[in-house]
Structure formats: structure tokens, C-alpha cells
Amino acid sequence: MKIGVFDSGAGGLSVVKSLLAHKLFDEIIYYGDTARVPYGPKDQNTIIRYSLEALEFFNNFEIDLLITACNTVSAYALAEMNAQSAYPVLGVIEPGVLALENSLLNKDDNILIIATRATIASKRYENALKKLGHTNITSLQTGLFVPLVEEGIFEGKLLEATMEHYFSEIEQPKAIILGCTHFPLIGEKLKNYFNNEPLLIHSGEAIVEYLEARYDLFRKKEATDLKIFASDNVAGLRKIADSWL
Numbered sequence: 397m398k399i400g401v402f403d404s405g406a407g408g409l410s411v412v413k414s415l416l417a418h419k420l421f422d423e424i425i426y427y428g429d430t431a432r433v434p435y436g437p438k439d440q441n442t443i444i445r446y447s448l449e450a451l452e453f454f455n456n457f458e459i460d461l462l463i464t465a466c467n468t469v470s471a472y473a474l475a476e477m478n479a480q481s482a483y484p485v486l487g488v489i490e491p492g493v494l495a496l497e498n499s500l501l502n503k504d505d506n507i508l509i510i511a512t513r514a515t516i517a518s519k520r521y522e523n524a525l526k527k528l529g530h531t532n533i534t535s536l537q538t539g540l541f542v543p544l545v546e547e548g549i550f551e552g553k554l555l556e557a558t559m560e561h562y563f564s565e566i567e568q569p570k571a572i573i574l575g576c577t578h579f580p581l582i583g584e585k586l587k588n589y590f591n592n593e594p595l596l597i598h599s600g601e602a603i604v605e606y607l608e609a610r611y612d613l614f615r616k617k618e619a620t621d622l623k624i625f626a627s628d629n630v631a632g633l634r635k636i637a638d639s640w641l
Contacts, residue, residue: 397613398423400454400462402447405433405546406636407577408465411488413641414600416620420613423621425457426637431628434542435468436512436576443514447473451481453625459483463603465577467511471518488599491606492573493524496597498605499571503529506567508594510538510586511575521575534569538562538579545578548636551585559589571595581640 399421401408405428412426427450429435435443447469454462462485464470464477470487477485496507507530509521516537525533540558549555572587572594574580580598587596607613622641626633 397421397460400425400459401465402427402450403465403577404435405430406633409637409640410577410580411465411600411603414604418604419616419620421620426624427453428626428633430626430633436514436539440472443468444473444476447477451477467515467575471515471520488603489520491602492597492599495602495605497528499595501570504531505570506532507571508569509535509573509575512539513537515575521573542578545581550582563589569594573597
């Protein structure tokens with residue numbers, strides 16, 4: 397199978413890393429809309445428009461499946477993308493929720509959702525968890541982490557100050573849903589802030605688990621071929637990929 401992975405910028409490479417590790421596909425076409433990152437502060441109509449334009453890009457390739465690694469796109473544009481696509485388009489929110497449910501946490505355990513402003517405003521994670529009976533949910537907009545990760549700042553005083561800004565009054569969580577594909581790159585630092593105790597739910601591993609359960613996939617011996625494209629500064633995105641992957 398040949399699949400596409402779409403993200404607003406470099407963050408979706410955290411999903412690609414998991415896909416590469418599990419060797420489920422022959423080829424991955426990655427497209428980052430680096431000219432217009434981040435999507436999180438933008439309004440719904442703009443997010444949908446950008447997502448449909450990305451879909452047009454993938455129509456240049458004969459892919460079997462498209463993963464929208466961007467949580468914001470998954471929250472707002474998935475239905476519109478599927479309506480205009482000849483192949484399935486999967487988001488990362490449903491897999492993330494299922495991964496949390498499979499972790500067998502108690503329904504009253506404190507769950508912290510961190511994501512961009514648009515994803516939090518959609519309440520997609522929160523509503524899905526409430527339907528499953530979870531009663532102790534904290535949703536927090538943490539958009540400042542996105543430019544830090546895009547700039548390659550994965551540790552240090554600036555990241556520590558940002559975590560303190562967001563988390564100083566947050567109750568110790570049992571699990572953290574990393575509701576943005578940028579956040580796994582600082583996942584260990586986030587976990588360290590909370591004394592290494594929370595379970596981290598991250599889109600890459602969640603989508604792999606979801607794909608293996610939903611499709612007849614098996615792990616290949618050969619490495620997956622990866623092609624990287626971007627709407628701006630593709631050389632910069634490929635440099636980030638070389639570092640992250």
C-alpha cells in the first residue's frame with residue numbers, strides 16, 4: 397500500500413516515525429503545509445479550505461489511504477475531505493480516544509488533553525471521552541508548544557517556562573492526550589514535569605494500533621519508502637525529518 401500523511405507543518409513527522417517503525421506500508425507520501433503553519437489559531441472555514449487544497453495535492457499520487465496527522469484538521473475537516481476523496485481519509489482523534497480506552501484507566505482518573513486552540517474549542521476529544529463515561533477531564537490550549545517544536549526547541553529554559561505557564565495550577569493527571577502531532581517531540585519533558593507518572597497518548601502509536609485493527613495489514617521486512625513535500629521550504633522540512641526520524 398501507498399499512503400499519504402498530511403500535517404500543517406513538521407509535527408506529522410511524529411506520526412510518520414511510528415509508521416516507519418512498524419513497516420506497514422510500501423511507501424509514504426508526506427506533505428506539510430509549512431507556508432501556513434500553524435492551523436490551530438485559524439477559523440474553521442480556513443482550516444477546511446486549506447485541508448481541501450492539501451487533498452488536491454495528494455490527488456497527484458495514486459495513494460490508497462490518507463492520514464490527516466493534524467488534530468485540528470481531524471477535528472474540523474475530516475467529513476469534507478472524505479466527501480471529496482476517492483480513498484479513505486482517516487484522522488487521529490478517534491484512534492487517540494480508543495488508545496486511551498484500551499489503557500484500562502478508571503473512569504474517574506484525571507485525563508489532561510493538551511492541544512491547539514482550535515482542537516480544544518472543537519471539544520472532539522472531550523465529548524468522545526464523556527460518551528465513554530470518563531468524568532474527570534481537563535482540556536487545555538497549549539499552542540505555544542507548536543512554534544517551540546518547529547524551531548527545534550525540545551528542552552531548556554524556554555520550554556520549562558512554557559510548561560510552568562500552562563501547568564502550574566493543573567491537577568496531577570493519570571494520562572495526557574497529546575492532541576497535537578508536535579507534542580510527542582517534547583513528550584518526555586511533559587511527562588517529567590508531572591513526575592514521570594502520566595500515561596502519554598500520542599497520535600503515532602494510536603494510529604498504528606487503529607490501522608492494524610481496522611485493516612488487514614502485516615509488518616513488512618523491507619523498509620518503507622518515504623517522500624517528503626512541503627508548501628514552503630521543503631529543504632528545511634527534510635532537514636527536520638533527518639533529525640527527528
